[in-house]
Structure formats: structure tokens, C-alpha cells
Amino acid sequence: MEPRSSVVKSGVAIGVLLLVGLPVAAQNSNQNSKVNNSYLSHIEPCNGVGTISLDARIAACTAFIEARQGTTAALAIAYNNRGNAYTAKGDYDKAIRDFDQSIALKPTYAKAFNNRGVAHLRKGEYERAIEAFDDAIKLDPDYGAAFVNRAGAYLKKNDHQRAAHDYDEAVRLQPDSQAAWSGRCWTRALLGAWQAALEDCDRALQSGSTSAAVYDSRGLIHLKMGEFGAAIADYNSALRAAPELASALFGRGLAKLKQGDAIGGDSDISAAKTIQGNIGDEFAHYGVGHD
The missing domain is CATH 1.25.40.10 (Tetratricopeptide repeat domain)
Incomplete structure (x- = not known):
């Protein structure tokens, strides 16, 4: 990431x-x-x-x-x-x-x-x-x-x-x-600084940004804050703009797993690792690793 x-x-x-x-x-x-x-x-x-x-x-x-x-x-x-x-x-x-x-x-x-x-x-x-x-x-x-x-x-x-x-x-x-x-x-x-970060991402999006990176960042913030539905929505937006963005696929997979969707979560995580083999290590660094 x-x-x-x-x-x-x-x-x-x-x-x-x-x-x-x-x-x-x-x-x-x-x-x-x-x-x-x-x-x-x-x-x-x-x-x-x-x-x-x-x-x-x-x-x-x-x-x-x-x-x-x-x-x-x-x-x-x-x-x-x-x-x-x-x-x-x-x-x-x-x-x-x-x-x-x-x-x-x-x-x-x-x-x-x-x-x-x-x-x-x-x-x-x-x-x-x-x-x-x-x-x-x-x-x-x-x-x-x-x-x-x-x-x-x-x-x-x-x-x-x-x-x-x-x-x-x-x-x-x-x-x-x-x-x-x-x-x-x-x-x-x-x-x-999760809340302050969230406010900054919101400001970027309110100003008209459609960047996959902004949605990807906000997805991680929601994931860290335990707001899994919001994380999935942001990762979906990121992937519409960049379908092979490994961090968005992996993050969405983690959020799905947290919501009990094992099949969807494992599928996203597997796809992310195919694109970027070390993506799991990066998420572990952010404190949201995959068991």
C-alpha cells in the first residue's frame, strides 16, 4: 500500500x-x-x-x-x-x-x-x-x-x-x-489520528475528488474504527476506479470477514495476494492483519 x-x-x-x-x-x-x-x-x-x-x-x-x-x-x-x-x-x-x-x-x-x-x-x-x-x-x-x-x-x-x-x-x-x-x-x-484523518478524507471527497486512493485510505480508517459496512462501501468505490488495487481488495476482504462473510472475504484476500504478494504484511504493519 x-x-x-x-x-x-x-x-x-x-x-x-x-x-x-x-x-x-x-x-x-x-x-x-x-x-x-x-x-x-x-x-x-x-x-x-x-x-x-x-x-x-x-x-x-x-x-x-x-x-x-x-x-x-x-x-x-x-x-x-x-x-x-x-x-x-x-x-x-x-x-x-x-x-x-x-x-x-x-x-x-x-x-x-x-x-x-x-x-x-x-x-x-x-x-x-x-x-x-x-x-x-x-x-x-x-x-x-x-x-x-x-x-x-x-x-x-x-x-x-x-x-x-x-x-x-x-x-x-x-x-x-x-x-x-x-x-x-x-x-x-x-x-x-483516526478521527482527524477521517475528516480530511471527507474534505477531499467533498471537494470533488474521485481518487481511488482517497476511498482506499478512508476504507482503512473505517476498518480500524470497526465500521465494517462503511469500510466495504469505501473499498467498493476505490475498486470501481481501480479494479486491481490490491490494498482495496485486501481491506474489503478483511471487512467482509469481520461481518461473517467468509467466502467473499477469502476471495478478495486471495485476489489481492495474487496482485501483490506482500499485501498482508503491509496490513499487519497497520494493525489489521489477516489471521
């Missing part, structure tokens, strides 16, 4: 910026119009506007960068955008190189530091990820997404107290952030 964070469960919330600052040549509509139109045509796809594929976005950013007609700030954003696309493709080394280049061009670009942290986090390089998120937060102390992402890194290191503090900050800065409420719900559950 993975830590519930925006990074781990639903992908990082890495916002797209419009490329800013037209080149001097583009400001003169009477000169080099064909060159300028070609240059400008790369901006929207590099920004990921519309339903453009990741490969097309990478190609557009590459063309924009190689044209070398943009301002330094525009090039920094283009490298950042291409890095985001590489991250989405799982090519983290290329992503990190692009974020490094973006930062070299614009050392005050907090988003590039945050996104570099995301790539390190997904590589399992948690200390490097935290350092990058630290830098992003130093540059922009109100950067709620960076607090959410750093919390995810702390969760990976089992540093639940620091994760909880970062989620507190994220909720304060961005009270409409589903990722912040969901992440704090899971963190509070890990800390045994």
Missing part, C-alpha cells in the same frame, strides 16, 4: 506555464515572418495545450529550444516543459537534465526546482528530492504544491511527523487542494 500523496498516487501537479517574452525578431511583423511563424507555432504544443501527445510536446519544445530565438526566460520554461513531458513518460534522467538546464538559465525558477524534485522522487532518490523541494520552497514560501510533494518524499522515508507538518502548510496555503487533504488524511491515519 503506497503512501497517499499527489506525487505517488495521482501524478504530480506540475502546472504548465505559457512561454513568455517574444524574441526581438518576432516583434517586427514585417521581417522574417515565415521564420517567426514557425517559431511561434511551437509555443502552444510545447505548453501542452489541448490533447497533444507527450512525444509531440517534446518535439515542439525541442524545436523551440533549438531555434534559439526566445528570451532566456522563455528557454528556461521550454526546458521545464520538456522536462515535465519526460517525467510523464517515465524518462527521469532526461527530465532531470532538462530541469538542471532550466535552473541554470533561470536560478530563481521555483517550479523547475519542484519538478526536478518530482523526478528524483519517482526515481527513489528521496534525499535529492527533498533538497529540490527545499529549494523551491525557499524561492517561493507560498508554493503549496511543493509542500505536498515534499510531504510525499517524507512519507517514503517514513518520516510521518514532517510529512504531516508539510501537509498542514499545504492545506493552509491551498485550502482547495484535494492532494493536500488526501495526503494529510493518509498521514494522520499512519499516525493513528
Whole structure:
């Protein structure tokens, strides 16, 4: 069962910026119009506007960068955008190189530091990820997404107290952030603050979240609180969104067993173990093991 964070469960919330600052040549509509139109045509796809594929976005950013007609700030954003696309493709080394280049061009670009942290986090390089998120937060102390992402890194290191503090900050800065409420719900559950965790999951769902992770987290909370019917309902919701989510299958199986449904419970638990062999050990760690 993975830590519930925006990074781990639903992908990082890495916002797209419009490329800013037209080149001097583009400001003169009477000169080099064909060159300028070609240059400008790369901006929207590099920004990921519309339903453009990741490969097309990478190609557009590459063309924009190689044209070398943009301002330094525009090039920094283009490298950042291409890095985001590489991250989405799982090519983290290329992503990190692009974020490094973006930062070299614009050392005050907090988003590039945050996104570099995301790539390190997904590589399992948690200390490097935290350092990058630290830098992003130093540059922009109100950067709620960076607090959410750093919390995810702390969760990976089992540093639940620091994760909880970062989620507190994220909720304060961005009270409409589903990722912040969901992440704090899971963190509070890990800390045994069941009622507070339940309230956070409720808040995430009330704000419109349909994430399997939120229902899965709330299912575990209800299971720990002995509310087995509510746990089953939440696990059902999680499985509608993610039918092969092992933690939801295992948790639902435990709840069914607690209600006396041995056949249904054993079936769910067996299915969960087929998907993730060690899922029973994870639940035992949360104090709800299968006898």
C-alpha cells in the first residue's frame, strides 16, 4: 500500500506555464515572418495545450529550444516543459537534465526546482528530492504544491511527523487542494489520528475528488474504527476506479470477514495476494492483519 500523496498516487501537479517574452525578431511583423511563424507555432504544443501527445510536446519544445530565438526566460520554461513531458513518460534522467538546464538559465525558477524534485522522487532518490523541494520552497514560501510533494518524499522515508507538518502548510496555503487533504488524511491515519484523518478524507471527497486512493485510505480508517459496512462501501468505490488495487481488495476482504462473510472475504484476500504478494504484511504493519 503506497503512501497517499499527489506525487505517488495521482501524478504530480506540475502546472504548465505559457512561454513568455517574444524574441526581438518576432516583434517586427514585417521581417522574417515565415521564420517567426514557425517559431511561434511551437509555443502552444510545447505548453501542452489541448490533447497533444507527450512525444509531440517534446518535439515542439525541442524545436523551440533549438531555434534559439526566445528570451532566456522563455528557454528556461521550454526546458521545464520538456522536462515535465519526460517525467510523464517515465524518462527521469532526461527530465532531470532538462530541469538542471532550466535552473541554470533561470536560478530563481521555483517550479523547475519542484519538478526536478518530482523526478528524483519517482526515481527513489528521496534525499535529492527533498533538497529540490527545499529549494523551491525557499524561492517561493507560498508554493503549496511543493509542500505536498515534499510531504510525499517524507512519507517514503517514513518520516510521518514532517510529512504531516508539510501537509498542514499545504492545506493552509491551498485550502482547495484535494492532494493536500488526501495526503494529510493518509498521514494522520499512519499516525493513528483516526478521527482527524477521517475528516480530511471527507474534505477531499467533498471537494470533488474521485481518487481511488482517497476511498482506499478512508476504507482503512473505517476498518480500524470497526465500521465494517462503511469500510466495504469505501473499498467498493476505490475498486470501481481501480479494479486491481490490491490494498482495496485486501481491506474489503478483511471487512467482509469481520461481518461473517467468509467466502467473499477469502476471495478478495486471495485476489489481492495474487496482485501483490506482500499485501498482508503491509496490513499487519497497520494493525489489521489477516489471521
